[in-house]
Amino acid sequence: MSRAYPLVLSVTSGKGGVGKTNVSVNLSARLAAMGRRVVLLDADLGLANVDVLLGLAPMYNLFHLFHEGVDIQSILLETEYGFRILPAASGVADMLSLSTGQKLELLEAMDSLENEVDFLVVDTGAGINDNVLYFNLAVQERLLVVTPEPTSLTDAYALIKVLKNNHGVDRFRVLVNMVPDEKTGRNVFATLYKACDHFLDGVSLDLAGTLPADPALRQAVVNQIPFSAAAPEAPASKAIDAVARRINDWQPSTQLDGNIKFFWKRILFQEQSVA
Template structure:
Protein backbone atom coordinates (compact mmCIF):
# COMPACT_ATOMS: atom_id res chain seq x y z
CA UNK A 1 0.00 0.00 0.00
CA UNK A 2 1.17 3.50 -0.70
CA UNK A 3 2.45 5.19 2.41
CA UNK A 4 1.54 8.55 3.94
CA UNK A 5 4.31 10.32 2.00
CA UNK A 6 2.73 9.18 -1.25
CA UNK A 7 -0.59 10.68 -0.19
CA UNK A 8 1.06 13.98 0.67
CA UNK A 9 2.81 14.08 -2.70
CA UNK A 10 -0.54 13.56 -4.41
CA UNK A 11 -1.99 16.40 -2.34
CA UNK A 12 0.83 18.69 -3.42
CA UNK A 13 0.40 17.74 -7.07
CA UNK A 14 -3.20 18.97 -7.12
CA UNK A 15 -3.01 22.05 -4.87
CA UNK A 16 -3.52 24.43 -7.79
CA UNK A 17 -6.04 22.24 -9.62
CA UNK A 18 -9.59 23.56 -9.35
CA UNK A 19 -12.53 21.27 -10.17
CA UNK A 20 -14.48 22.30 -13.26
CA UNK A 21 -17.97 22.28 -11.80
CA UNK A 22 -19.55 20.22 -9.05
CA UNK A 23 -18.60 16.54 -9.40
CA UNK A 24 -21.12 13.93 -8.27
CA UNK A 25 -19.75 10.65 -6.95
CA UNK A 26 -22.04 7.79 -5.88
CA UNK A 27 -20.79 5.16 -3.43
CA UNK A 28 -22.65 1.86 -3.57
CA UNK A 29 -22.42 -1.83 -2.71
CA UNK A 30 -24.11 -5.00 -3.89
CA UNK A 31 -25.16 -5.95 -0.36
CA UNK A 32 -25.53 -4.33 3.01
CA UNK A 33 -23.06 -4.73 5.84
CA UNK A 34 -19.84 -4.13 3.88
CA UNK A 35 -19.10 -0.76 5.55
CA UNK A 36 -20.34 1.56 2.81
CA UNK A 37 -21.61 4.41 4.97
CA UNK A 38 -18.52 4.57 7.16
CA UNK A 39 -16.31 4.44 4.10
CA UNK A 40 -18.29 7.26 2.46
CA UNK A 41 -18.05 9.52 5.51
CA UNK A 42 -14.33 8.96 5.97
CA UNK A 43 -13.56 9.34 2.26
CA UNK A 44 -15.43 12.65 2.36
CA UNK A 45 -13.41 13.76 5.40
CA UNK A 46 -10.16 12.81 3.65
CA UNK A 47 -11.17 14.90 0.65
CA UNK A 48 -11.94 17.80 3.01
CA UNK A 49 -8.40 17.39 4.36
CA UNK A 50 -7.19 17.66 0.75
CA UNK A 51 -8.86 21.05 0.46
CA UNK A 52 -12.11 20.10 -1.27
CA UNK A 53 -15.53 21.32 -0.19
CA UNK A 54 -17.62 18.17 0.16
CA UNK A 55 -21.30 17.50 0.79
CA UNK A 56 -22.79 14.04 1.37
CA UNK A 57 -26.35 13.22 0.33
CA UNK A 58 -27.65 10.37 2.46
CA UNK A 59 -29.31 8.36 -0.28
CA UNK A 60 -30.06 5.16 1.63
CA UNK A 61 -33.84 5.27 1.79
CA UNK A 62 -34.30 2.36 4.18
CA UNK A 63 -31.31 2.81 6.50
CA UNK A 64 -30.37 6.49 6.32
CA UNK A 65 -27.55 6.74 8.86
CA UNK A 66 -24.94 9.27 7.76
CA UNK A 67 -26.14 11.45 10.62
CA UNK A 68 -25.69 8.58 13.10
CA UNK A 69 -22.15 7.93 11.84
CA UNK A 70 -21.35 11.60 12.47
CA UNK A 71 -23.16 11.83 15.80
CA UNK A 72 -25.63 14.52 14.69
CA UNK A 73 -29.41 14.76 14.54
CA UNK A 74 -31.15 16.26 11.49
CA UNK A 75 -34.31 18.30 11.95
CA UNK A 76 -35.23 18.44 8.27
CA UNK A 77 -34.60 16.22 5.25
CA UNK A 78 -34.69 16.32 1.46
CA UNK A 79 -38.41 15.62 1.72
CA UNK A 80 -38.95 19.10 3.20
CA UNK A 81 -37.09 20.66 0.27
CA UNK A 82 -39.09 18.74 -2.34
CA UNK A 83 -42.34 19.79 -0.68
CA UNK A 84 -41.25 23.43 -0.76
CA UNK A 85 -41.30 23.76 3.04
CA UNK A 86 -37.55 24.36 3.41
CA UNK A 87 -34.64 25.62 1.34
CA UNK A 88 -31.38 23.78 0.68
CA UNK A 89 -29.64 25.97 3.25
CA UNK A 90 -32.20 25.04 5.92
CA UNK A 91 -31.79 21.28 5.54
CA UNK A 92 -28.00 21.27 5.07
CA UNK A 93 -26.13 20.22 8.24
CA UNK A 94 -22.52 21.06 9.02
CA UNK A 95 -20.65 17.98 10.21
CA UNK A 96 -17.07 17.28 11.33
CA UNK A 97 -14.33 19.36 9.67
CA UNK A 98 -17.00 21.44 7.93
CA UNK A 99 -18.35 18.47 5.98
CA UNK A 100 -21.83 19.17 4.62
CA UNK A 101 -24.60 16.59 5.09
CA UNK A 102 -27.94 16.48 3.26
CA UNK A 103 -30.30 14.10 5.12
CA UNK A 104 -32.27 12.16 2.55
CA UNK A 105 -35.17 10.35 4.20
CA UNK A 106 -38.08 9.43 1.94
CA UNK A 107 -37.23 12.45 -0.18
CA UNK A 108 -34.52 10.38 -1.88
CA UNK A 109 -37.10 8.26 -3.66
CA UNK A 110 -39.20 11.33 -4.41
CA UNK A 111 -36.17 12.99 -6.02
CA UNK A 112 -36.22 10.36 -8.77
CA UNK A 113 -39.93 10.99 -9.32
CA UNK A 114 -40.16 14.77 -9.08
CA UNK A 115 -43.46 16.24 -10.16
CA UNK A 116 -42.80 18.65 -12.99
CA UNK A 117 -44.56 21.38 -11.03
CA UNK A 118 -41.87 21.17 -8.35
CA UNK A 119 -38.95 20.75 -10.72
CA UNK A 120 -38.08 24.43 -11.08
CA UNK A 121 -37.93 24.94 -7.30
CA UNK A 122 -35.81 21.82 -6.82
CA UNK A 123 -33.34 22.77 -9.56
CA UNK A 124 -33.08 26.29 -8.16
CA UNK A 125 -32.36 24.99 -4.64
CA UNK A 126 -30.04 22.14 -5.59
CA UNK A 127 -28.35 24.42 -8.10
CA UNK A 128 -27.01 26.47 -5.20
CA UNK A 129 -24.89 23.47 -4.23
CA UNK A 130 -22.64 24.47 -7.15
CA UNK A 131 -21.40 27.39 -5.08
CA UNK A 132 -21.20 25.42 -1.83
CA UNK A 133 -19.18 22.36 -2.79
CA UNK A 134 -16.69 20.86 -5.21
CA UNK A 135 -17.91 17.30 -4.67
CA UNK A 136 -21.36 15.89 -3.91
CA UNK A 137 -21.07 12.33 -2.62
CA UNK A 138 -24.17 10.14 -2.61
CA UNK A 139 -24.28 7.27 -0.12
CA UNK A 140 -26.73 5.06 -2.00
CA UNK A 141 -28.73 2.20 -0.62
CA UNK A 142 -27.35 -1.31 -1.11
CA UNK A 143 -28.65 -3.59 -3.83
CA UNK A 144 -30.35 -3.16 -7.19
CA UNK A 145 -33.29 -0.93 -6.31
CA UNK A 146 -34.72 1.41 -8.94
CA UNK A 147 -33.66 4.57 -7.09
CA UNK A 148 -30.14 3.23 -6.47
CA UNK A 149 -29.58 2.36 -10.13
CA UNK A 150 -30.85 5.75 -11.30
CA UNK A 151 -28.45 7.53 -8.94
CA UNK A 152 -25.53 5.45 -10.21
CA UNK A 153 -26.31 6.06 -13.88
CA UNK A 154 -26.77 9.80 -13.29
CA UNK A 155 -23.50 10.30 -11.37
CA UNK A 156 -20.19 11.45 -12.82
CA UNK A 157 -18.31 8.65 -11.04
CA UNK A 158 -19.27 5.43 -9.24
CA UNK A 159 -17.35 3.79 -6.39
CA UNK A 160 -18.37 0.18 -5.72
CA UNK A 161 -17.44 -1.15 -2.29
CA UNK A 162 -17.15 -4.88 -1.63
CA UNK A 163 -15.34 -7.25 0.72
CA UNK A 164 -13.50 -10.50 -0.07
CA UNK A 165 -16.53 -12.54 1.05
CA UNK A 166 -17.93 -14.56 -1.90
CA UNK A 167 -21.49 -13.29 -1.35
CA UNK A 168 -20.30 -9.67 -1.36
CA UNK A 169 -18.34 -10.20 -4.59
CA UNK A 170 -21.31 -11.94 -6.23
CA UNK A 171 -23.62 -9.08 -5.28
CA UNK A 172 -21.06 -6.52 -6.49
CA UNK A 173 -21.05 -8.31 -9.85
CA UNK A 174 -24.85 -8.00 -9.86
CA UNK A 175 -24.51 -4.21 -9.63
CA UNK A 176 -22.05 -4.18 -12.53
CA UNK A 177 -24.34 -6.38 -14.62
CA UNK A 178 -27.30 -4.09 -13.98
CA UNK A 179 -25.24 -1.03 -14.95
CA UNK A 180 -24.38 -2.71 -18.27
CA UNK A 181 -27.98 -3.70 -19.01
CA UNK A 182 -28.67 -0.66 -21.18
CA UNK A 183 -25.34 -0.94 -23.03
CA UNK A 184 -24.19 2.37 -21.57
CA UNK A 185 -20.56 2.35 -20.45
CA UNK A 186 -20.31 3.42 -16.81
CA UNK A 187 -16.78 3.42 -15.43
CA UNK A 188 -16.87 1.83 -11.99
CA UNK A 189 -14.06 2.24 -9.45
CA UNK A 190 -13.82 -0.69 -7.03
CA UNK A 191 -12.67 -0.56 -3.39
CA UNK A 192 -12.10 -3.77 -1.43
CA UNK A 193 -12.94 -3.26 2.25
CA UNK A 194 -11.91 -5.23 5.34
CA UNK A 195 -8.90 -7.03 3.90
CA UNK A 196 -6.13 -8.58 5.98
CA UNK A 197 -3.44 -8.50 3.28
CA UNK A 198 -2.77 -6.63 0.06
CA UNK A 199 -2.75 -9.99 -1.75
CA UNK A 200 -6.34 -10.65 -0.58
CA UNK A 201 -7.49 -7.35 -2.04
CA UNK A 202 -5.82 -7.96 -5.38
CA UNK A 203 -7.12 -11.52 -5.62
CA UNK A 204 -10.67 -10.33 -4.88
CA UNK A 205 -10.46 -7.66 -7.55
CA UNK A 206 -9.03 -10.09 -10.10
CA UNK A 207 -11.98 -12.47 -9.59
CA UNK A 208 -14.41 -9.62 -10.15
CA UNK A 209 -12.48 -8.21 -13.09
CA UNK A 210 -12.31 -11.57 -14.87
CA UNK A 211 -16.07 -12.04 -14.57
CA UNK A 212 -16.71 -8.54 -15.92
CA UNK A 213 -14.34 -9.04 -18.84
CA UNK A 214 -15.70 -12.47 -19.73
CA UNK A 215 -19.43 -12.06 -19.28
CA UNK A 216 -20.07 -8.30 -19.52
CA UNK A 217 -17.30 -7.42 -21.98
CA UNK A 218 -16.53 -4.39 -19.85
CA UNK A 219 -13.90 -3.19 -17.42
CA UNK A 220 -13.55 -2.00 -13.85
CA UNK A 221 -10.85 -0.01 -12.08
CA UNK A 222 -9.23 -0.91 -8.75
CA UNK A 223 -9.29 2.29 -6.72
CA UNK A 224 -7.77 0.79 -3.58
CA UNK A 225 -8.44 -1.27 -0.48
CA UNK A 226 -8.97 -0.77 3.25
CA UNK A 227 -7.45 -3.02 5.90
CA UNK A 228 -9.48 -4.71 8.62
CA UNK A 229 -9.06 -2.48 11.67
CA UNK A 230 -10.65 -2.86 15.15
CA UNK A 231 -10.60 0.92 15.54
CA UNK A 232 -13.37 1.16 12.92
CA UNK A 233 -15.76 -0.58 15.29
CA UNK A 234 -14.70 1.64 18.19
CA UNK A 235 -15.34 4.77 16.12
CA UNK A 236 -18.80 3.49 15.18
CA UNK A 237 -19.65 2.90 18.84
CA UNK A 238 -18.47 6.43 19.65
CA UNK A 239 -20.64 7.80 16.84
CA UNK A 240 -17.64 9.70 15.55
CA UNK A 241 -15.99 9.17 12.16
CA UNK A 242 -12.72 7.26 12.10
CA UNK A 243 -11.00 10.29 10.55
CA UNK A 244 -11.87 12.34 13.63
CA UNK A 245 -11.40 9.80 16.42
CA UNK A 246 -8.52 7.73 15.03
CA UNK A 247 -6.94 9.65 12.14
CA UNK A 248 -3.70 7.64 12.43
CA UNK A 249 -5.43 4.26 12.18
CA UNK A 250 -4.43 1.88 9.39
CA UNK A 251 -7.94 1.94 7.91
CA UNK A 252 -8.07 5.71 7.70
CA UNK A 253 -4.60 5.86 6.14
CA UNK A 254 -5.90 3.52 3.44
CA UNK A 255 -8.86 5.83 2.86
CA UNK A 256 -6.54 8.83 2.64
CA UNK A 257 -4.61 6.98 -0.05
CA UNK A 258 -7.86 6.29 -1.93
CA UNK A 259 -8.81 9.97 -1.58
CA UNK A 260 -5.55 10.84 -3.32
CA UNK A 261 -6.67 8.70 -6.26
CA UNK A 262 -10.15 10.25 -6.24
CA UNK A 263 -8.46 13.66 -6.43
CA UNK A 264 -6.85 12.44 -9.63
CA UNK A 265 -10.26 12.31 -11.25
CA UNK A 266 -9.93 16.07 -11.61
CA UNK A 267 -6.55 15.76 -13.29
CA UNK A 268 -7.62 13.20 -15.89
CA UNK A 269 -11.39 12.85 -15.59
CA UNK A 270 -13.05 10.00 -17.50
CA UNK A 271 -15.84 12.40 -18.34
CA UNK A 272 -16.51 16.04 -17.64
CA UNK A 273 -18.54 16.76 -14.52
CA UNK A 274 -22.11 17.60 -15.41
CA UNK A 275 -22.96 19.53 -12.26
CA UNK A 276 -26.39 19.49 -10.64
CA UNK A 277 -28.28 20.26 -13.85
CA UNK A 278 -26.54 17.45 -15.69
CA UNK A 279 -27.17 15.08 -12.79
CA UNK A 280 -30.88 15.88 -12.63
CA UNK A 281 -31.20 15.64 -16.41
CA UNK A 282 -29.74 12.12 -16.36
CA UNK A 283 -31.68 11.16 -13.23
CA UNK A 284 -35.03 12.18 -14.67
CA UNK A 285 -34.39 10.82 -18.19
CA UNK A 286 -36.23 7.52 -17.51
CA UNK A 287 -39.36 9.49 -16.66
Protein backbone atom coordinates in the same frame (compact mmCIF):
# COMPACT_ATOMS: atom_id res chain seq x y z
CA MET B 1 -8.34 25.43 -3.23
CA SER B 2 -11.59 24.95 -5.13
CA ARG B 3 -11.94 22.94 -8.32
CA ALA B 4 -13.01 24.51 -11.58
CA TYR B 5 -15.84 22.02 -11.86
CA PRO B 6 -17.44 19.72 -9.24
CA LEU B 7 -16.89 15.98 -9.32
CA VAL B 8 -19.95 13.90 -8.42
CA LEU B 9 -19.16 10.46 -7.02
CA SER B 10 -21.45 7.69 -5.80
CA VAL B 11 -20.34 5.26 -3.12
CA THR B 12 -22.43 2.20 -3.82
CA SER B 13 -22.70 -1.55 -3.33
CA GLY B 14 -24.67 -4.55 -4.42
CA LYS B 15 -24.95 -5.83 -0.87
CA GLY B 16 -25.57 -4.16 2.48
CA GLY B 17 -23.14 -4.48 5.35
CA VAL B 18 -19.98 -3.83 3.36
CA GLY B 19 -19.14 -0.54 5.10
CA LYS B 20 -20.34 1.72 2.31
CA THR B 21 -21.62 4.57 4.51
CA ASN B 22 -18.51 4.45 6.68
CA VAL B 23 -16.43 4.79 3.51
CA SER B 24 -18.58 7.74 2.37
CA VAL B 25 -18.21 9.58 5.68
CA ASN B 26 -14.47 9.07 5.93
CA LEU B 27 -13.79 9.90 2.27
CA SER B 28 -15.72 13.13 2.77
CA ALA B 29 -13.72 13.94 5.90
CA ARG B 30 -10.37 13.31 4.20
CA LEU B 31 -11.26 15.30 1.06
CA ALA B 32 -12.37 18.19 3.30
CA ALA B 33 -9.06 17.95 5.17
CA MET B 34 -7.35 18.55 1.80
CA GLY B 35 -9.20 21.85 1.51
CA ARG B 36 -11.95 20.60 -0.77
CA ARG B 37 -15.55 21.77 -0.42
CA VAL B 38 -17.49 18.58 0.12
CA VAL B 39 -21.18 17.78 0.41
CA LEU B 40 -22.21 14.24 1.37
CA LEU B 41 -25.70 13.34 0.15
CA ASP B 42 -27.34 10.51 2.08
CA ALA B 43 -29.12 8.82 -0.81
CA ASP B 44 -30.17 5.72 1.13
CA LEU B 45 -33.45 7.57 1.37
CA GLY B 46 -35.59 5.21 3.42
CA LEU B 47 -32.83 3.78 5.63
CA ALA B 48 -30.61 6.80 6.11
CA ASN B 49 -27.79 6.65 8.65
CA VAL B 50 -25.07 9.15 7.73
CA ASP B 51 -26.31 11.43 10.53
CA VAL B 52 -26.23 8.50 12.98
CA LEU B 53 -22.60 7.70 12.15
CA LEU B 54 -21.76 11.34 12.90
CA GLY B 55 -23.87 11.65 16.04
CA LEU B 56 -26.03 14.39 14.52
CA ALA B 57 -29.74 15.16 14.90
CA PRO B 58 -30.83 17.13 11.79
CA MET B 59 -33.82 19.41 12.03
CA TYR B 60 -34.68 18.81 8.37
CA ASN B 61 -33.95 16.14 5.79
CA LEU B 62 -34.82 15.38 2.18
CA PHE B 63 -38.33 14.34 3.17
CA HIS B 64 -38.95 18.00 4.02
CA LEU B 65 -37.67 19.05 0.58
CA PHE B 66 -40.13 16.80 -1.21
CA HIS B 67 -43.15 17.12 1.07
CA GLU B 68 -42.88 20.45 2.89
CA GLY B 69 -41.01 22.71 0.47
CA VAL B 70 -37.97 23.27 2.72
CA ASP B 71 -35.10 24.64 0.61
CA ILE B 72 -31.83 22.79 0.19
CA GLN B 73 -29.76 25.36 2.08
CA SER B 74 -31.93 24.86 5.16
CA ILE B 75 -31.42 21.09 4.98
CA LEU B 76 -27.64 21.27 4.61
CA LEU B 77 -25.94 20.47 7.90
CA GLU B 78 -22.39 21.41 8.81
CA THR B 79 -20.17 18.81 10.48
CA GLU B 80 -17.15 19.43 12.64
CA TYR B 81 -15.03 17.56 10.09
CA GLY B 82 -15.16 20.24 7.42
CA PHE B 83 -17.85 18.84 5.15
CA ARG B 84 -21.62 19.25 4.96
CA ILE B 85 -24.30 16.59 4.76
CA LEU B 86 -27.71 16.43 3.13
CA PRO B 87 -29.48 14.00 5.46
CA ALA B 88 -32.34 11.74 4.41
CA ALA B 89 -35.18 10.19 6.39
CA SER B 90 -35.10 6.78 8.04
CA GLY B 91 -38.09 4.48 8.23
CA VAL B 92 -40.21 6.58 5.86
CA ALA B 93 -41.89 4.40 3.23
CA ASP B 94 -42.61 7.39 0.96
CA MET B 95 -38.87 7.78 0.37
CA LEU B 96 -38.19 4.23 -0.79
CA SER B 97 -38.93 5.03 -4.43
CA LEU B 98 -38.73 8.58 -5.74
CA SER B 99 -41.18 9.66 -8.42
CA THR B 100 -39.89 11.14 -11.66
CA GLY B 101 -40.96 14.57 -10.42
CA GLN B 102 -39.07 14.15 -7.15
CA LYS B 103 -35.93 13.07 -9.00
CA LEU B 104 -36.04 16.21 -11.14
CA GLU B 105 -36.87 18.32 -8.08
CA LEU B 106 -33.75 17.06 -6.33
CA LEU B 107 -31.55 17.79 -9.35
CA GLU B 108 -33.03 21.29 -9.59
CA ALA B 109 -32.41 21.91 -5.89
CA MET B 110 -28.83 20.69 -6.13
CA ASP B 111 -28.11 23.08 -9.00
CA SER B 112 -28.04 25.91 -6.45
CA LEU B 113 -24.92 24.35 -4.90
CA GLU B 114 -22.87 24.03 -8.08
CA ASN B 115 -20.61 27.01 -7.29
CA GLU B 116 -19.93 25.98 -3.70
CA VAL B 117 -19.05 22.30 -4.12
CA ASP B 118 -15.85 20.61 -5.27
CA PHE B 119 -17.03 17.08 -4.48
CA LEU B 120 -20.56 15.77 -4.15
CA VAL B 121 -20.33 12.33 -2.53
CA VAL B 122 -23.55 10.35 -2.95
CA ASP B 123 -23.98 7.51 -0.46
CA THR B 124 -26.50 5.24 -2.20
CA GLY B 125 -28.49 2.37 -0.80
CA ALA B 126 -27.43 -1.20 -1.55
CA GLY B 127 -28.82 -3.48 -4.23
CA ILE B 128 -30.48 -2.80 -7.57
CA ASN B 129 -33.69 -1.00 -6.61
CA ASP B 130 -34.89 2.07 -8.48
CA ASN B 131 -33.30 4.65 -6.18
CA VAL B 132 -29.90 2.93 -6.26
CA LEU B 133 -29.93 2.78 -10.05
CA TYR B 134 -31.13 6.37 -10.36
CA PHE B 135 -28.36 7.83 -8.22
CA ASN B 136 -25.71 5.73 -9.96
CA LEU B 137 -26.91 7.11 -13.28
CA ALA B 138 -26.93 10.71 -12.05
CA VAL B 139 -23.25 10.77 -11.00
CA GLN B 140 -20.02 11.02 -12.98
CA GLU B 141 -18.05 8.32 -11.15
CA ARG B 142 -19.13 5.18 -9.30
CA LEU B 143 -17.10 3.78 -6.40
CA LEU B 144 -18.28 0.23 -5.83
CA VAL B 145 -17.53 -1.09 -2.32
CA VAL B 146 -17.03 -4.85 -1.99
CA THR B 147 -15.65 -7.23 0.65
CA PRO B 148 -14.06 -10.68 0.35
CA GLU B 149 -17.45 -12.32 1.07
CA PRO B 150 -18.67 -14.27 -2.00
CA THR B 151 -22.16 -12.76 -1.67
CA SER B 152 -20.66 -9.28 -1.82
CA LEU B 153 -18.99 -10.12 -5.12
CA THR B 154 -22.06 -11.76 -6.68
CA ASP B 155 -24.26 -8.81 -5.69
CA ALA B 156 -21.67 -6.30 -6.94
CA TYR B 157 -21.58 -8.14 -10.25
CA ALA B 158 -25.39 -8.00 -10.42
CA LEU B 159 -25.35 -4.21 -9.94
CA ILE B 160 -22.67 -3.78 -12.62
CA LYS B 161 -24.63 -6.04 -14.99
CA VAL B 162 -27.89 -4.09 -14.60
CA LEU B 163 -26.18 -0.71 -15.00
CA LYS B 164 -24.26 -1.91 -18.07
CA ASN B 165 -26.93 -3.89 -19.88
CA ASN B 166 -29.93 -1.68 -19.09
CA HIS B 167 -28.35 1.78 -18.90
CA GLY B 168 -25.04 1.68 -20.78
CA VAL B 169 -22.82 2.41 -17.76
CA ASP B 170 -19.47 0.83 -18.46
CA ARG B 171 -16.97 2.39 -16.03
CA PHE B 172 -16.62 1.56 -12.34
CA ARG B 173 -14.05 2.15 -9.63
CA VAL B 174 -13.76 -0.57 -6.97
CA LEU B 175 -12.83 -0.30 -3.30
CA VAL B 176 -12.23 -3.58 -1.48
CA ASN B 177 -13.09 -3.21 2.21
CA MET B 178 -12.44 -5.33 5.31
CA VAL B 179 -9.46 -7.24 3.94
CA PRO B 180 -6.79 -8.98 6.06
CA ASP B 181 -4.04 -7.68 3.77
CA GLU B 182 -3.57 -5.84 0.47
CA LYS B 183 -2.85 -9.04 -1.45
CA THR B 184 -6.26 -10.41 -0.50
CA GLY B 185 -7.86 -7.15 -1.61
CA ARG B 186 -6.18 -7.34 -5.00
CA ASN B 187 -7.27 -10.96 -5.40
CA VAL B 188 -10.86 -10.01 -4.61
CA PHE B 189 -10.69 -7.28 -7.23
CA ALA B 190 -9.17 -9.72 -9.74
CA THR B 191 -12.06 -12.14 -9.20
CA LEU B 192 -14.64 -9.45 -9.93
CA TYR B 193 -12.60 -8.15 -12.88
CA LYS B 194 -12.40 -11.61 -14.47
CA ALA B 195 -16.15 -12.20 -14.10
CA CYS B 196 -16.95 -8.87 -15.74
CA ASP B 197 -14.36 -9.38 -18.47
CA HIS B 198 -15.76 -12.83 -19.28
CA PHE B 199 -19.49 -12.13 -19.19
CA LEU B 200 -19.92 -8.36 -19.78
CA ASP B 201 -18.54 -6.83 -22.94
CA GLY B 202 -16.86 -3.43 -22.60
CA VAL B 203 -16.95 -2.93 -18.83
CA SER B 204 -14.00 -1.04 -17.34
CA LEU B 205 -13.05 -1.72 -13.70
CA ASP B 206 -10.29 0.15 -11.87
CA LEU B 207 -9.05 -0.63 -8.36
CA ALA B 208 -9.34 2.54 -6.27
CA GLY B 209 -7.79 0.92 -3.21
CA THR B 210 -8.17 -1.54 -0.35
CA LEU B 211 -9.12 -0.97 3.28
CA PRO B 212 -7.94 -3.34 6.00
CA ALA B 213 -10.17 -4.84 8.66
CA ASP B 214 -9.27 -2.65 11.64
CA PRO B 215 -10.58 -2.61 15.25
CA ALA B 216 -10.45 1.20 15.09
CA LEU B 217 -13.42 1.17 12.73
CA ARG B 218 -15.77 -0.61 15.10
CA GLN B 219 -14.89 1.63 18.05
CA ALA B 220 -15.25 4.78 15.94
CA VAL B 221 -18.74 3.70 14.84
CA VAL B 222 -19.73 3.12 18.47
CA ASN B 223 -18.40 6.58 19.36
CA GLN B 224 -20.08 8.15 16.29
CA ILE B 225 -16.81 9.63 15.04
CA PRO B 226 -15.18 9.07 11.61
CA PHE B 227 -12.42 6.54 12.16
CA SER B 228 -9.99 8.70 10.20
CA ALA B 229 -10.48 11.43 12.82
CA ALA B 230 -10.69 9.18 15.86
CA ALA B 231 -7.56 7.16 15.03
CA PRO B 232 -5.59 8.94 12.29
CA GLU B 233 -2.60 6.60 12.63
CA ALA B 234 -4.66 3.41 12.33
CA PRO B 235 -4.06 1.29 9.21
CA ALA B 236 -7.60 1.89 7.94
CA SER B 237 -7.19 5.66 8.35
CA LYS B 238 -3.98 5.68 6.36
CA ALA B 239 -5.61 3.54 3.69
CA ILE B 240 -8.70 5.78 3.34
CA ASP B 241 -6.42 8.81 3.15
CA ALA B 242 -4.58 7.20 0.23
CA VAL B 243 -7.89 6.50 -1.53
CA ALA B 244 -9.04 10.07 -0.95
CA ARG B 245 -5.82 11.42 -2.45
CA ARG B 246 -6.37 9.32 -5.57
CA ILE B 247 -9.96 10.54 -5.85
CA ASN B 248 -8.79 14.11 -5.39
CA ASP B 249 -6.79 13.68 -8.61
CA TRP B 250 -9.76 12.40 -10.62
CA GLN B 251 -10.92 14.84 -13.25
CA PRO B 252 -14.68 15.38 -13.57
CA SER B 253 -16.32 14.52 -16.85
CA THR B 254 -17.98 17.40 -18.64
CA GLN B 255 -19.76 15.15 -21.12
CA LEU B 256 -23.37 14.02 -20.91
CA ASP B 257 -23.90 10.29 -21.55
CA GLY B 258 -27.65 10.33 -22.11
CA ASN B 259 -28.49 10.12 -18.41
CA ILE B 260 -29.62 13.19 -16.48
CA LYS B 261 -26.78 14.22 -14.16
CA PHE B 262 -26.28 16.31 -11.07
CA PHE B 263 -25.32 19.81 -12.28
CA TRP B 264 -26.48 18.76 -15.77
CA LYS B 265 -27.39 22.32 -16.75
CA ARG B 266 -23.82 23.42 -16.23
CA ILE B 267 -22.52 20.45 -18.22
CA LEU B 268 -24.94 21.24 -21.03
CA PHE B 269 -23.88 24.89 -21.02
CA GLN B 270 -20.22 23.91 -21.24
CA GLU B 271 -20.92 21.54 -24.13
CA GLN B 272 -22.77 24.26 -26.01
CA SER B 273 -20.02 26.85 -25.35
CA VAL B 274 -17.36 24.41 -26.61
CA ALA B 275 -19.44 23.69 -29.71
